[in-house]
Amino acid sequence: MSHNSQVFLPTNAGLPPSYETIKKEYGVTELGEPHNSAVVRTTVINMPREVAVPDHVVWSLFNTLFLNFCCLGFIAYAYSVKSRDRKMEGDVVRAQAYASTAKRLNISTLIFSLLMVIVCIIIVSTTSVAVFQAFSQRMPHSGF
Template sequence: MNHSSQAFITAASGGQPPNYERIKEEYEVAEMGAPHGSASVRTTVINMPREVSVPDHVVWSLFNTLFMNFCCLGFIAYAYSVKSRDRKMVGDVVGAQAYASTAKCLNISSLIFSILMVIICIIIFSTTSVVVFQSFAQRTPHSGF
C-alpha cells in the first residue's frame, strides 16, 4: 500500500481501521444490481413453518388392526388415522387434529384391552393346566419302583 491510499483510508474512516464486514456488505449489494452509491438496506427474514405437524398415528393403528384388534377398535382407529391424513393433505389442520386425537384414544383403548385380554388368557390357561395336572395325578396310581 502506498502513502496516498493510506491517507485516504484514515481520512475517510476518521483515523480508525476499515470495517471489513461493511465493505463486504457493500460489495454484495453492488453485485445484486443496486446503485454503487446507495446506502445498504438491512432486511430481516423470519422463517415460518408452512405446515403444522399433526401426527396421524397410521402405523400404530395398522399395528393394532393386525395384531391387537380388540372389538375392531384397531380397525376403527385406522379409519380415523386415514381421515386425519386426508384432512392434513387438504390443509384442514383443525379437522386433522380432531381425527388424530380420536385415533389416538382408540389406539390406547385397543392396546389396553388387548393387553388385559392376554393377561386374562394367561391366568386362565395356567390355572386350568394346574387343575388338569392335579386331576391326572390323582387318577393314576403310583407305581413303586
C-alpha cells in the same frame, strides 16, 4: 424517471464502470432518512412452518391386524386415514382432531387387548394346573 433504452459503452476499455459513472449517466439518487418525523409502523406475520400432525396410521394398522379388540383397531385405522386426508388438504384443525381420536382408540385397543391376553394366560395356566392335579390324583404312583 424516463426509461430510454440506450447501449451502455464504458469509457474505460476492459474495466467495469464505476458507481459514480453509472450514477451520473442514469440519474440515480440516493435515498436518505425520511424528511418527516412520521412513525413507521411495521407488521410482522409469523407464518408457521409445516405443522407436524401425527396420524398414527402405522400404530392403527398394527392394532387392526394383531390386537383388534372389538374392532377398535379398525375404527382407529379409519380415523387415522381421515386424519391423513385432512392433513393433505391443509385442514390442520380437523387433522389434529381425527388424530387425537385415533390415538385414544389405539390406546384403548392396546390396553383391552393386553388385558385379554393376560386374562387368557391366567385362565390357561390355572386350567392346566387344575387338569394336571386331577390326573395326578387319579393315576397311581408307581414306586420303583
